[in-house]
Amino acid sequence: MTAQAAIDEMVDRIARKFAPEKIILFGSQARGDARPDSDVDLMVLFREVEDPRARAVEIYAALTHAGLPKDILVSTTARFERYKNVVNTVYWPAAREGKVVYERSA
Numbered sequence: 113m114t115a116q117a118a119i120d121e122m123v124d125r126i127a128r129k130f131a132p133e134k135i136i137l138f139g140s141q142a143r144g145d146a147r148p149d150s151d152v153d154l155m156v157l158f159r160e161v162e163d164p165r166a167r168a169v170e171i172y173a174a175l176t177h178a179g180l181p182k183d184i185l186v187s188t189t190a191r192f193e194r195y196k197n198v199v200n201t202v203y204w205p206a207a208r209e210g211k212v213v214y215e216r217s218a
Contacts, residue, residue, distance in 0.1 A: 113179050115141065115146065115152075115180060117179075118152070118178060118179035118180045119137065119141060119152055119180070119213070121178060121179070122152065122154065122175050122178045122180075122182065123135055123137075123154070123213050123214050125174050125175060125178070126154070126156060126171055126174065126175070126214070127214050127216075129174050130156070130158075130167070130170070130171060130174075131216065132156045132157055132158050132214070132216065133157050133158055133159050133189045133215070133216050134156075134157040134189065134212060134214065134215045134216070135154055135155070135156050135157070135212070135213050135214035135215075136154070136155040136157070136206050136210040136211065136212055136213065137152070137153065137154060137210060137211045137213045138153045138154075138155060138205055138206040138209055138210035138211070139151070139152075139153035139183075139205070139209075140153075141153065142209055142210055142211045143209055149181075150181075151180065151181040151182055151183055152180050152181070152182040152183070153182075153183045153185070153206075154182065154183070154184050154185070154213075155185045155186075155187065155192070155202070155203075155206045155210065156168075156171060156184060156185070156186050156187075157186075157187055157188065157189045157192050158186070158187075158188055158189070159188065159189060160188060161186060161187070161188055164186040164187060164188075165186070167186045168184050168185070168186045171184050171186065172184055185202055185206075187203075191203075192206070192207070
């Protein structure tokens, strides 16, 4: 399976099981400079999420055997919007170099 096919599969699983507002691919996979050992960085945004860490654990479980190492960051859309222009936050690179790979239709 290619890296892009594995990413597509991860995004599809997350979208179907968790129905987030948006999924952003960022890091080396988004920039196009990923190496064979690079991980996949996904920011998964929800309108509301009570416990982001618990939701991230649920998402990791849903991505078992997804083919690539991954870092899943869960947040709310409002928090992303609030911090996307703040340097030295994880939101900044996601906003600058990230690619929206899923957005829930209205």
